[in-house]
Amino acid sequence: MTKQCxxxxxxxxxxxxxxxxPRCLSxxxxxxxxxxxxxxxxxxxxxxxxxxxxxxxxxxxxxxxALAFEHTPVVIPARLTGDVEDQDLxxxxxxxxxxxxxxxxxxxxxxxxxxxxxxxxxxxxxGTVTAWTHVGEAEPVLTEVAIPELEDxxxxxxxQIRPFILIPWDTHLAEGAxxxxxRVVRIDVQPAxxxxxxxxxxxxxxxxxxxxxxxxxxxAFRRTLMYDQADPAANARMPDSALIQALARQNTQRWxxxxxxxxxxxxxxxxxxxxxDLTHVLTRQCNDGPVRFATWLNQPARMSQLELLLLAGxxxxxxxxxxxxxxxxxxxxxxxxxxxxxxFWIESDxxxxxxxxxxxxxxxIAECEVSWESAVGSPVRSWFLSPGQIERMSLPRPDxxxxxGASATQAQVIRISHPWDTISLGIDPPQLPVRPPGLTIARFxxxxxxxxxxxxxxxxxxxxxxxxxxxxxxxxxxxxxxTATAVLAGSSTPGDRTESSSGLRPTDVxxxxxxxxxxxxAGVESLTLIVGPIEAPIAVTTFEPYAxxxxxxxxxxxxxxxxxxxxxxxxxxxxxxxPIPAEWLNERQVLDIGFxxxxxxxxxxxxFPRPCFPWHLDPGRMRFDLSQWEPMPGAASE
Numbered sequence: 001m002t003k004q005c006x007x008x009x010x011x012x013x014x015x016x017x018x019x020x021x022p023r024c025l026s027x028x029x030x031x032x033x034x035x036x037x038x039x040x041x042x043x044x045x046x047x048x049x050x051x052x053x054x055x056x057x058x059x060x061x062x063x064x065x066a067l068a069f070e071h072t073p074v075v076i077p078a079r080l081t082g083d084v085e086d087q088d089l090x091x092x093x094x095x096x097x098x099x100x101x102x103x104x105x106x107x108x109x110x111x112x113x114x115x116x117x118x119x120x121x122x123x124x125x126x127g128t129v130t131a132w133t134h135v136g137e138a139e140p141v142l143t144e145v146a147i148p149e150l151e152d153x154x155x156x157x158x159x160q161i162r163p164f165i166l167i168p169w170d171t172h173l174a175e176g177a178x179x180x181x182x183r184v185v186r187i188d189v190q191p192a193x194x195x196x197x198x199x200x201x202x203x204x205x206x207x208x209x210x211x212x213x214x215x216x217x218x219x220a221f222r223r224t225l226m227y228d229q230a231d232p233a234a235n236a237r238m239p240d241s242a243l244i245q246a247l248a249r250q251n252t253q254r255w256x257x258x259x260x261x262x263x264x265x266x267x268x269x270x271x272x273x274x275x276x277d278l279t280h281v282l283t284r285q286c287n288d289g290p291v292r293f294a295t296w297l298n299q300p301a302r303m304s305q306l307e308l309l310l311l312a313g314x315x316x317x318x319x320x321x322x323x324x325x326x327x328x329x330x331x332x333x334x335x336x337x338x339x340x341x342x343x344f345w346i347e348s349d350x351x352x353x354x355x356x357x358x359x360x361x362x363x364x365i366a367e368c369e370v371s372w373e374s375a376v377g378s379p380v381r382s383w384f385l386s387p388g389q390i391e392r393m394s395l396p397r398p399d400x401x402x403x404x405g406a407s408a409t410q411a412q413v414i415r416i417s418h419p420w421d422t423i424s425l426g427i428d429p430p431q432l433p434v435r436p437p438g439l440t441i442a443r444f445x446x447x448x449x450x451x452x453x454x455x456x457x458x459x460x461x462x463x464x465x466x467x468x469x470x471x472x473x474x475x476x477x478x479x480x481x482x483t484a485t486a487v488l489a490g491s492s493t494p495g496d497r498t499e500s501s502s503g504l505r506p507t508d509v510x511x512x513x514x515x516x517x518x519x520x521x522a523g524v525e526s527l528t529l530i531v532g533p534i535e536a537p538i539a540v541t542t543f544e545p546y547a548x549x550x551x552x553x554x555x556x557x558x559x560x561x562x563x564x565x566x567x568x569x570x571x572x573x574x575x576x577x578x579p580i581p582a583e584w585l586n587e588r589q590v591l592d593i594g595f596x597x598x599x600x601x602x603x604x605x606x607x608f609p610r611p612c613f614p615w616h617l618d619p620g621r622m623r624f625d626l627s628q629w630e631p632m633p634g635a636a637s638e
Contacts, residue, residue, distance in 0.1 A: 217248030258310025348620035438472030
């Protein structure tokens with residue numbers, strides 16, 4: 001072996017022979033780090049202390065305890081340690097494994113690569129569960145590394161490869177412990193739980209959330225839990241890898257075992273529905289018209305905590321007596337009750353009508369009452385929400401006199417009561433006046449992601465990729481001035497883009513008239529301006545500042561003179577001046593606009609004024625009243 005390869009093998013993790021896409025490198029490394037720390041370190045083997053460092057070298061188990069199931073292979077995570085200079089790589093493939101009584105056990109080593117992949121684009125209504133991640137976004141993908149390729153991979157690309165020890169089922173596993181290359185690992189063998197494990201052979205292709213590990217063996221348990229209700233068309237076969245299939249089976253059995261334990265834990269009444277409620281939390285989905293998407297519990301830290309609680313009484317989480325198990329059952333019940341039952345949000349609130357949206361995540365019809373807070377005489381509206389559905393309500397604004405003569409530019413509040421809580425949602429004013437010297441907006445937010453959507457808290461856009469829009473009366477008429485900062489990918493430098501790779505597919509606008517935006521997987525630095533009503537925009541225009549000459553595409557031929565658009569771009573920031581055509585204003589001199597901004601090298605987007613789903617990037621509108629412009633005293637008249 002070469003000296004370089006020997007040095008690489010001494011690292012705790014190594015890589016495969018294909019480099020990640022440099023455009024997604026930072027995103028992938030962030031996701032991989034999250035995956036390794038939150039999932040490999042806790043969800044797969046919770047409460048297993050990492051074996052202490054010692055003088056032994058070579059391949060050693062990375063945990064000191066493991067849960068096994070009868071007639072099922074055991075997978076134990078491993079690590080390279082010590083000085084391996086004198087060891088041959090192939091010798092590491094056959095670890096010495098013995099039972100407590102000294103019986104030799106067959107074992108092999110496999111290497112798992114955690115790299116980057118892309119979320120496939122799925123048209124709405126094809127029967128699959130839509131990804132929360134955007135088209136082309138990098139996410140962790142697990143691949144078993146073939147042994148003939150391993151040494152070359154180790155030498156070329158040190159990154160994220162983890163060794164695993166695979167032990168076929170042997171009755172001697174039930175002796176209580178193993179020694180793996182001299183290191184003791186306690187083994188807790190349990191009867192195989194009941195459940196249709198045939199479903200494990202199907203690859204769960206239900207992405208849950210950004211940062212989640214959707215298409216991995218650690219999500220396959222969900223496919224088993226909802227085997228009777230899931231659409232078989234939503235699955236592809238799992239990769240032909242003994243390691244990945246063993247991980248999927250072991251992880252699924254652990255969840256089935258834990259859920260079975262929970263159903264019979266002390267402190268739960270015999271007819272308690274908590275077990276069914278927990279299964280629902282782990283498998284729930286929602287429909288947004290033709291689009292079905294995952295709303296199940298998927299945050300790594302909470303999943304790790306839940307799995308640890310479910311495995312109470314095993315070697316992974318010892319429990320001394322029924323009192324401990326009763327406390328565990330109460331903790332799980334508290335986690336279930338803390339999960340949201342309904343999510344409410346505002347999709348658009350410009351003008352005299354507010355569009356309110358709600359998703360009922362529970363298993364029953366929910367009756368809600370909606371009213372305007374502090375509005376005298378405003379009626380209370382009943383709203384019945386079906387389970388597993390997104391529904392929308394158009395709510396007229398009360399007359400300003402109902403708020404005691406409050407200014408039309410002041411924010412208002414909608415109050416919603418439902419079976420589990422009462423909440424308040426802040427509403428923007430129906431319109432904002434534009435007065436000298438102009439009005440600047442910089443309140444861009446990220447498109448919804450599962451955690452922010454479930455919490456009802458939009459995420460403010462990254463200030464390193466900030467966007468600011470000014471509306472003002474210039475020498476030649478009304479204009480929009482957009483300024484932005486950018487973190488450019490290696491190829492996204494001024495002037496080097498010669499072909500359009502716009503953030504908008506023209507067929508979407510031409511065929512439907514709606515600004516359904518599909519992002520370029522490469523991640524384009526662009527801004528799309530949407531003008532007019534939500535259901536029938538009068539203008540959808542995309543600006544690509546780093547395209548050659550600064551590209552402007554008026555998808556709807558809205559009257560914009562693209563030759564008058566001015567684009568300036570330098571490394572790290574850009575600006576666009578957009579003259580506002582008279583066709584964009586109504587007779588009252590009102591302008592309704594929304595923005596979607598995509599970023600070079602990323603598939604995440606920022607929007608204004610309201611967050612929206614990544615599969616339908618329509619961010620609502622903000623209404624601006626240009627009739628309020630009056631020249632400042634002493635200023636020259638236009």
